[in-house]
């Protein structure tokens with residue numbers, strides 16, 4: 001029996017999730033600013049038993065030499081953008097089982113503020129909330145917007161993130177005993193003060209002391225996600241993440257990352273299974289092979305090299321349009337996102353030209369496996385990816401920008417994956433927490449092998 005995988009969806013609250021496609025009749029991404037639009041999407045995903053809706057998010061946008069290229073605004077390239085966190089309680093109210101994963105960077109606010117929001121959402125979503133911990137793409141822009149003189153180097157931002165997550169975990173796991181909340185009018189006792197344990201954190205980057213003002217929700221701590229496969233990113237994931245989001249490019253490379261993250265998790269006293277890995281997949285499916293290829297060709301027709309160069313710069317800080325396309329891309333260093341650089345510049349591999357990189361990035365952008373075909377072909381390729389990489393889940397990436405890619409998958413491919421046992425045969429009636437759904441842990445709470453469990457001192 002093949003491994004059963006989790007199923008997520010990748011979204012962003014802007015007109016184009018990735019490559020500008022909103023001009024196409026199928027592109028509905030420009031409805032991103034409508035609550036009703038997202039309620040429709042969430043209800044559709046919930047009915048189809050999708051495990052989670054992930055919202056990527058960033059305070060920044062692509063800049064080159066500190067300025068926003070006109071194309072960003074003109075083509076709506078991950079701009080403008082709303083705050084997805086403010087939408088979640090509305091979506092949770094309209095759904096029963098769908099989980100929500102939100103990105104929140106560790107480079108903008110203090111840990112207490114982040115801990116407070118996720119604890120509140122743990123209550124409002126009945127335990128269906130996850131936190132994608134990022135040190136932030138388009139960091140340079142965010143620094144300018146927040147007036148941060150220096151947010152450190154790529155790796156030092158992960159050091160700060162380790163401590164940031166620790167403070168949040170201490171607030172969620174280490175303050176309230178399970179029965180501290182009494183709410184007994186006859187005893188005029190709302191909370192038993194003897195069952196509250198103030199924290200007194202004084203670290204290298206943060207200090208936080210006092211009582212966390214939010215009682216534990218169903219999960220206490222949101223499910224911890226992470227997205228970044230640089231060496232330092234993987235080390236961070238191995239220590240902190242319960243689920244890692246990758247954008248697999250090839251089965252061998254994804255396998256290498258999966259094995260490395262798991263090996264490092266074991267070094268942290270965790271079991272390899274304690275870290276689930278979910279890859280992004282961009283699927284173009286239609287009843288016949290030719291129809292799918294025609295749809296994909298139509299989609300690619302919308303992708304412009306100029307837009308690709310702007311998006312690449314947004315993630316890496318490197319403006320490829322400043323180079324001669326025939327120039328070999330010997331070495332580019334990025335203090336922003338390294339995953340993307342590592343994708344093209346690999347020791348012992350032939351050096352691509354700037355034109356090669358832009359040509360590839362135009363078609364794949366910052367996305368995962370690109371799969372096009374009829375339903376059986378798509379199911380076969382997904383099964384090969386699951387078996388070849390050891391991943392635990394897939395996350396559908398939009399194509400034209402609206403929910404059409406998800407609907408096509410749900411109608412055409414999901415039934416095949418159910419028959420093959422890769423997805424649950426039926427939609428269960430139970431309403432588990434996100435942690436139970438994504439990690440398969442039999443408990444809504446952080447597993448005892450997670451470093452955050454050390455804060456449970458009572």
Ligand SMILES: Cc1cc2nc3c(=O)[nH]c(=O)nc-3n(C[C@H](O)[C@H](O)[C@H](O)COP(=O)(O)O)c2cc1C
Pocket residue numbers: 055056057058103105132134135136137138154227228229230231232233234245246247280336337338339340
């Ligand atoms: C699936 C996926 C989702 C991501 N979502 C976000 C996001 O929402 N916000 C963000 O700032 N960065 C996001 N990133 C980028 C990462 O935070 C990170 O900058 C990037 O992966 C590079 O990490 P690295 O330098 O450790 O390789 C995402 C990356 C991946 C793979």
